[in-house]
Amino acid sequence: MPDDTNYALNLGRVLDGLAESIAEAPEEQLLEELQQEGIDPAANASATRALLLGAVVKHEQRLLNEARERIRSRRQETTVLTGTAPEARRTLLQRLFTSQPQFAEMVTAHYRDLSQLTDGDVESCLEDLAELGVSLEPTDKGE
Amino acid sequence: MAKGAPHAENDRVAGPAEVRTAIEAMTVGDFARLRLFGRQKLRALGDRAGGVTEEDLLSEAMKRGLEGRRRWDPSRVDFCGFLIGTMRSMASHLARAEPGSAGIPFLEASLANDDDPSPMDHHARTEVTPERQAAARDQLAALEHYLIDDAEATLVIGAWKDGMTGPEIKETLSWTQADFETVVRRIRRQARSFNQGGSNA
Numbered sequence: 001m002p003d004d005t006n007y008a009l010n011l012g013r014v015l016d017g018l019a020e021s022i023a024e025a026p027e028e029q030l031l032e033e034l035q036q037e038g039i040d041p042a043a044n045a046s047a048t049r050a051l052l053l054g055a056v057v058k059h060e061q062r063l064l065n066e067a068r069e070r071i072r073s074r075r076q077e078t079t080v081l082t083g084t085a086p087e088a089r090r091t092l093l094q095r096l097f098t099s100q101p102q103f104a105e106m107v108t109a110h111y112r113d114l115s116q117l118t119d120g121d122v123e124s125c126l127e128d129l130a131e132l133g134v135s136l137e138p139t140d141k142g143e
Numbered sequence: 144m145a146k147g148a149p150h151a152e153n154d155r156v157a158g159p160a161e162v163r164t165a166i167e168a169m170t171v172g173d174f175a176r177l178r179l180f181g182r183q184k185l186r187a188l189g190d191r192a193g194g195v196t197e198e199d200l201l202s203e204a205m206k207r208g209l210e211g212r213r214r215w216d217p218s219r220v221d222f223c224g225f226l227i228g229t230m231r232s233m234a235s236h237l238a239r240a241e242p243g244s245a246g247i248p249f250l251e252a253s254l255a256n257d258d259d260p261s262p263m264d265h266h267a268r269t270e271v272t273p274e275r276q277a278a279a280r281d282q283l284a285a286l287e288h289y290l291i292d293d294a295e296a297t298l299v300i301g302a303w304k305d306g307m308t309g310p311e312i313k314e315t316l317s318w319t320q321a322d323f324e325t326v327v328r329r330i331r332r333q334a335r336s337f338n339q340g341g342s343n344a
Contacts, residue, residue, distance in 0.1 A: 007279035008271045010304040015187035017303035021327040022180045027172025034175045045174040052166045055205035
C-alpha cells in the first residue's frame with residue numbers, strides 16, 4: 001500500500017520516474033531541456049565526448065602498463081635461464097619439483113623424470129613453468 | 144532507447160577500439176541524454192548521492208565497461224543505452240548505501256545485484272529525518288501545485304508515488320509512448336523550476 005505520509009519516498013520515486021523518462025525521451029526535447037538547464041548542447045557534447053574518450057585512453061594506458069610489467073617480468077625469468085649453466089638449471093628444476101610438487105603436476109609426465117631429460121628439455125620445461133607464472137628465482141641459495 | 148539488458152555468460156567485452164568508435168558515433172542528443180539522465184538520477188538520490196556528480200557516474204560507467212565488470216553487447220543496445228543502464232545500476236547502489244557511505248568509494252566496492260527495480264524504496268526508508276520529510280513534502284506540494292490543473296500529469300505523479308514504472312503506467316492507461324512523453328515532458332518542465340533551486344535532500 002502506498003504511504004502518503006512518506007514524502008521522501010514519494011519524492012524520490014517521482015524524481016526517479018522523471019530520470020527514467022529521460023532515458024526514453026526524443027532527442028530534440030532533450031536538447032531543448034539541456035538549454036533550459038543553462039547548458040549549451042554543443043559544448044556538452046564536446047565535454048562529454050572528451051570525458052568518455054579520456055576514460056578510454058586511461059584504460060589503454062593501464063593495459064600498456066600491465067603489458068610492460070608482464071614483459072619485464074618475463075625478461076627477468078629469461079635472464080635467470082640464460083645466465084645459468086645446464087647442470088644448475090637441472091638442479092633448479094629438481095628443487096622446484098621437490099619443494100613444491102604441485103609444479104610437477106603443471107608439466108607433462110615426460111618432464112617429471114629428470115634423468116630422461118636432455119638439457120634442452122630442462123630449459124624448455126623451465127620456460128614453460130615461467131610462462132605459467134612460476135618464479136624461477138632460487139629462494140634458498142644455501143641448498 | 145532500450146534499458147541495459149541482463150548480460151549473458153557468453154557476452155564478450157568490447158575492446159577500447161570498439162568503444163572509441165562508438166563514442167565517435169554518438170550524437171549531440173546522446174550526450175544530452177547522458178547528462179540529463181545522470182543529473183536527474185542524482186537529484187532523485189538527494190543526499191544519498193554523497194557528492195557524486197554526473198561526470199563521476201559517467202566516468203565510472205566507462206571504467207566498468209572497459210574493464211568488463213559491465214558487459215556491452217552492441218547487438219542488443221547502443222553505447223549510449225549501455226552507459227544509461229550502467230549509471231542506472233550505480234544510482235541503485237548509491238540508493239542502497241548505508242548513511243555516511245562516500246559516493247564513488249562505495250560504488251567501487253559494490254558490485255552485487257546490478258538490477259534493482261525500485262532503488263528509491265530503500266533510499267527513503269533509511270535515515271528519514273523529520274527535516275528531510277518536511278523538505279520532501281514541500282517539494283512535492285510545489286510540484287503538485289504547479290500541475291494542479293493538469294489531470295494527466297497528476298495521474299502520472301500519483302502512479303509514480305505508488306511505485307509504478309513508466310511502462311506500467313502506459314499499459315494501465317493504454318497510452319502510447321508519445322502520449323506518455325507529452326505528459327511527462329510537462330512534468331519535467333515544471334520540476335525543473337524547483338530542481339534548479341534544490342534537490343531531494
